[in-house]
Amino acid sequence: MNRKKVIVIGSGFSGLSAATSLAAEGFEVTVLEKNATPGGRARSYSAQGFTFDMGPSWYWMPDVFESYFQNFGKSTSDYYNLKRLDPSYTVVFGENDFMQVPASTTALRAMFEELEPGSGPRLDEFLKQAAYKYKVGINNLVYKPSRSVSEFVSLKLLYDVVRMDVFQSFHKHIRRFFSHSKIIKLMEFPILFLGALPENTPALYSLMNYADISLGTWYPMGGMYRIVEGMVQLAEEKGVQFLYNQDVRGILVENGEATGVVTASGRFEADVVVASADYHHVEKQLLPKASQSYSDKYWEERVMAPSSLIFYLGINKKLQNLNHHNLFFDENFGPHAHEIYTDPKWPTKPLFYVSAPSVTDSGVAPDGCENLFVLIPVAPGLADTEEVREKYYHLVMDRLERLTKQEIKNSVIYKRSYAHHDFESDYNAFKGNAYGLANTLMQTALLKPALKSKKVSNLYYTGQLTVPGPGVPPSLISGQVVAREIVKENKVAVVA
Numbered sequence: 369m370n371r372k373k374v375i376v377i378g379s380g381f382s383g384l385s386a387a388t389s390l391a392a393e394g395f396e397v398t399v400l401e402k403n404a405t406p407g408g409r410a411r412s413y414s415a416q417g418f419t420f421d422m423g424p425s426w427y428w429m430p431d432v433f434e435s436y437f438q439n440f441g442k443s444t445s446d447y448y449n450l451k452r453l454d455p456s457y458t459v460v461f462g463e464n465d466f467m468q469v470p471a472s473t474t475a476l477r478a479m480f481e482e483l484e485p486g487s488g489p490r491l492d493e494f495l496k497q498a499a500y501k502y503k504v505g506i507n508n509l510v511y512k513p514s515r516s517v518s519e520f521v522s523l524k525l526l527y528d529v530v531r532m533d534v535f536q537s538f539h540k541h542i543r544r545f546f547s548h549s550k551i552i553k554l555m556e557f558p559i560l561f562l563g564a565l566p567e568n569t570p571a572l573y574s575l576m577n578y579a580d581i582s583l584g585t586w587y588p589m590g591g592m593y594r595i596v597e598g599m600v601q602l603a604e605e606k607g608v609q610f611l612y613n614q615d616v617r618g619i620l621v622e623n624g625e626a627t628g629v630v631t632a633s634g635r636f637e638a639d640v641v642v643a644s645a646d647y648h649h650v651e652k653q654l655l656p657k658a659s660q661s662y663s664d665k666y667w668e669e670r671v672m673a674p675s676s677l678i679f680y681l682g683i684n685k686k687l688q689n690l691n692h693h694n695l696f697f698d699e700n701f702g703p704h705a706h707e708i709y710t711d712p713k714w715p716t717k718p719l720f721y722v723s724a725p726s727v728t729d730s731g732v733a734p735d736g737c738e739n740l741f742v743l744i745p746v747a748p749g750l751a752d753t754e755e756v757r758e759k760y761y762h763l764v765m766d767r768l769e770r771l772t773k774q775e776i777k778n779s780v781i782y783k784r785s786y787a788h789h790d791f792e793s794d795y796n797a798f799k800g801n802a803y804g805l806a807n808t809l810m811q812t813a814l815l816k817p818a819l820k821s822k823k824v825s826n827l828y829y830t831g832q833l834t835v836p837g838p839g840v841p842p843s844l845i846s847g848q849v850v851a852r853e854i855v856k857e858n859k860v861a862v863v864a
Contacts, residue, residue: 371394371861372862374390374854377629379399379407380410382830383847384603385851386644402796409423410593415784416734419731421592424592426693427592430586433595448598453471457693457694459553460694462698463698467554471585484548491545498575501533502575533572533574537568541574563674564709589729619643624825626827641824641826642828644830647798671810672805674708674748674803675745675750676791677743677786679786680740680741682737682738682782683776684736684737687772687776691724694721694722695719703715703717708746718745719744720743725741748798748802750800828850828853
């Protein structure tokens, strides 16, 4: 008797999740990773004594991570140690205008009340509704494979969908509760993770505010890569085999069925193929044209989440006026958003984000030094040159120095930039995107690219371009969802 062979392409969060879930069900699972280390966009690297998380830096929805590990009789604490951040993050509105967002809901309520009298009770009501959306959305909706309308036709679920404001915009929803500009900016901030404007994002996603405010912002000591290391260790405990530096060149298809994949080093046979790599790349570059589910026109019409221009910086001194997470909202988001979504171009006056994990974790920088991760959201598909990167480096660093009232640039002893070209080179990212598809109403659930190929009977997709969507917790869930579908459609994991 032989176990059915599954090839997983890519070892990001969704690939690791799918691989481990399938191995636990008895499948023989091999993960083929293009790069030299696992993690996909969540890779890590070290240079001159600094350790940088290359991608995700926010740890929200701790219950999703805990639930994942508990599926295998484990806990997050078996693999990494979490610390709740307080303040959760800082919002910088201008010179001498910093908002420290407290971890305590009671303290946040008091801060709201001071800014806008009467907003405290409204925050309570807002969070009550957001908690309901989180409970239903995370426990019910996001774990659905979204392969059939029948998944959503129960009276209870239809009632829930109405209560969750799926057809109202987040922009309108927030303004039903609050009017102060700073509160609105703070409450709309989590939507930036979803890759769409508040006007185009369903109010359902106020569940993100519940995740932010009620569940908190956490940090795995040692860096976000500790999650990847834990997931890889668990996967190997379940028997998953990892092969690195395996750039998949093609998926072999015979009579509508994938028989294996080809890399530069050879052919790998498979009974099932799971693509955790970029969906568009797999469709357009790895499959024969007759086996592709979506047209070029379809992909061009997709609304993509932003790309990012990132700077990894090593500073040879400790800095003032920075917390672990810092959002610089000292410019108007309207023009920046316009230059991302409606008239794509390099932004004139961008908002930006700075993570200083060394404020929390001394192990990610040499003694007396600071580790900075600086990110500017930008439109996908832009021309990415070193000259442009340098321009924005100086633009942002000048603002950072002015707002935090200190010299920084002359203290930079390590610097690396990362943008569209790198996302394309390292991850085959469609248009150099960083976050996948925008979570607009017309790209939700059944309206996303399907998790199963329409043309190849045993080819499945997982990750940020399919259900449930972009972000680390959704990607983790995506792997579990696709594994469950594979188990359901392959009644047994063993063949004669």
